[in-house]
Amino acid sequence: MIEPILSMRVRKVLDRPFRDGPAIYWMSRDQRASDNWALEYAKQTADEHGVPLCVVFCLTPDYLGATIRQYGFMLRGLREAEERLRSGGMGFVLLEGLPEVVLPSFLHRVGAGLLVTDLDPLRIKREWKRRVHIESDLPFHEVDAHNIVPTWIVAPRRISSYATFRARITPLLERFLNDLPPPAVPEARWEGSEAIDWQGVLDDLRIDRTVKEVHWAAPGEGAGREALGRFCQERLSAYPADSMNPLLGGQSDLSPYLHFGQLSAQRVALEVRASAAPSEAKEHYLDQLVVKRELSDNFCYHTPHYDTFRAFPKWARDSMDKHRSDPREHLYTAEELEGARTHDPLWNAAQTELVKIGKIHGSLRAYWAEKILEWSPSPEVALSVAIHLNDRYGLDARDPSGYTGIAMVMGGLYGRPWQSKEVLGKVKAMTYTEERLSYDTHAFQEKVSRL
Ligand code: FO1
Numbered sequence: 001m002i003e004p005i006l007s008m009r010v011r012k013v014l015d016r017p018f019r020d021g022p023a024i025y026w027m028s029r030d031q032r033a034s035d036n037w038a039l040e041y042a043k044q045t046a047d048e049h050g051v052p053l054c055v056v057f058c059l060t061p062d063y064l065g066a067t068i069r070q071y072g073f074m075l076r077g078l079r080e081a082e083e084r085l086r087s088g089g090m091g092f093v094l095l096e097g098l099p100e101v102v103l104p105s106f107l108h109r110v111g112a113g114l115l116v117t118d119l120d121p122l123r124i125k126r127e128w129k130r131r132v133h134i135e136s137d138l139p140f141h142e143v144d145a146h147n148i149v150p151t152w153i154v155a156p157r158r159i160s161s162y163a164t165f166r167a168r169i170t171p172l173l174e175r176f177l178n179d180l181p182p183p184a185v186p187e188a189r190w191e192g193s194e195a196i197d198w199q200g201v202l203d204d205l206r207i208d209r210t211v212k213e214v215h216w217a218a219p220g221e222g223a224g225r226e227a228l229g230r231f232c233q234e235r236l237s238a239y240p241a242d243s244m245n246p247l248l249g250g251q252s253d254l255s256p257y258l259h260f261g262q263l264s265a266q267r268v269a270l271e272v273r274a275s276a277a278p279s280e281a282k283e284h285y286l287d288q289l290v291v292k293r294e295l296s297d298n299f300c301y302h303t304p305h306y307d308t309f310r311a312f313p314k315w316a317r318d319s320m321d322k323h324r325s326d327p328r329e330h331l332y333t334a335e336e337l338e339g340a341r342t343h344d345p346l347w348n349a350a351q352t353e354l355v356k357i358g359k360i361h362g363s364l365r366a367y368w369a370e371k372i373l374e375w376s377p378s379p380e381v382a383l384s385v386a387i388h389l390n391d392r393y394g395l396d397a398r399d400p401s402g403y404t405g406i407a408m409v410m411g412g413l414y415g416r417p418w419q420s421k422e423v424l425g426k427v428k429a430m431t432y433t434e435e436r437l438s439y440d441t442h443a444f445q446e447k448v449s450r451l
Helices: 037-049 068-087 099-110 123-135 162-176 198-204 221-238 255-259 265-274 279-302 314-322 334-338 345-357 365-374 379-393 400-411 441-449
Strands: 010-014 023-027 053-059 091-096 114-118 140-143
Touching: 010 123, 023 037, 023 099, 037 053, 037 114, 037 140, 053 068, 053 099, 068 091, 068 198, 068 221, 091 099, 099 123, 123 140, 162 279, 221 255, 221 265, 221 279, 265 279, 279 400, 334 345, 334 379, 345 365, 345 379, 345 441, 365 379, 365 400, 379 400
Parallel strands: 023 053, 023 114, 053 091, 114 140
Antiparallel strands: 010 140
16 A cells, blocks of 8 residues: 555556556656655555566657757766666666657557656656657556655645745645655566666767766766765855855755756755754755745746746736837847857856856856846847756756746746836846955956866
């Protein structure tokens, strides 16, 4: 019997009786062999029916414009997941192609009894699931293995204020921020999946290879756990002060692991809670990890057009509409922005960081996005340029957190109207002076120029 707390993480996409055949976990967002509720649910269901469990990953060659920077990180992490899953007696199969094409024929070939997958609020993933569901009439269950509190439990609708979301999720943590399952070892062993030539897969991918891989984060769940340990021991105590100074390097640097699901947010929260850091630092970090991150899933899950102007609050849209024809003091093309060729050295440094190392320092992300709005011919153009640049270069991009973060800055999402001004209307302007940033911005620019 599945425990009630685990059942609450599950949504039945297609509620059919279990068939006699192996359980298949279609891994997508939560790319790890441990601390994974979707894997645990598939394992418990497999054991209940005395069948083996196989994990499948559908590798698509053109995932929202991703480049070798992101595919390299992802595939190296999956290689480790494969080893861990196999040593636990599970199969791991890599299917290349669109899920609705390659998955139903695989399910048919192995005579699957159940299909389990992980939750993802992005449109592309929901469309994949809808099509797989049409092509296969197996019982199909979706598990929220990414959020600490399942997104459908926190709220069955979109929550429009940060404070309301915090008030809803906080009491639920007592129930959901519980122990994670031990590594899954199903009772029946899976026989017969072939070893994967990962280097060959990576070499054969027809993707953009001009955006180089980065080395500040080693891929995989083992490296993710080590990065978490280092953060808790060495940097959490000084959070958030040091994390706002790029000359000190106090950020958690965990977002790529969270994005690719190589690290579970629940594991991060448990380790942070258990650490010896001052409670103020822990609370601050947990507010970002739990409230802000899980709010972004709520936003994308209930806002199918999360990456468009229409997703902005009405007051922001109305005020920006009134300022559409305001003259822009500076106007840059997407290419000029991409090449960091603006009049503003601080903005150029932020953009250069993104291009060179796949992330923008936390103290400058809002500034970077807001200036794109000021320097573009329309909010629609600004939004698409910001998303394009972030998705192309960011290691943790194509994520609900990224889309929501951009909408918060460019569209006033979860914010309030400010005094109306040219171009931005009532959206908050970012005027970043040295005092405001409280670090030597010239030293930062120097640092970036050496990258
Ligand atoms: N998920 C998949 O299931 N298959 C893929 O081929 C795939 C490629 C990919 C490339 C870059 C990237 O940033 C993410 C990618 N993901 C892929 C999805 C990813 O794991 C996340 O689930 C979502 O992007 C965010 O929710």
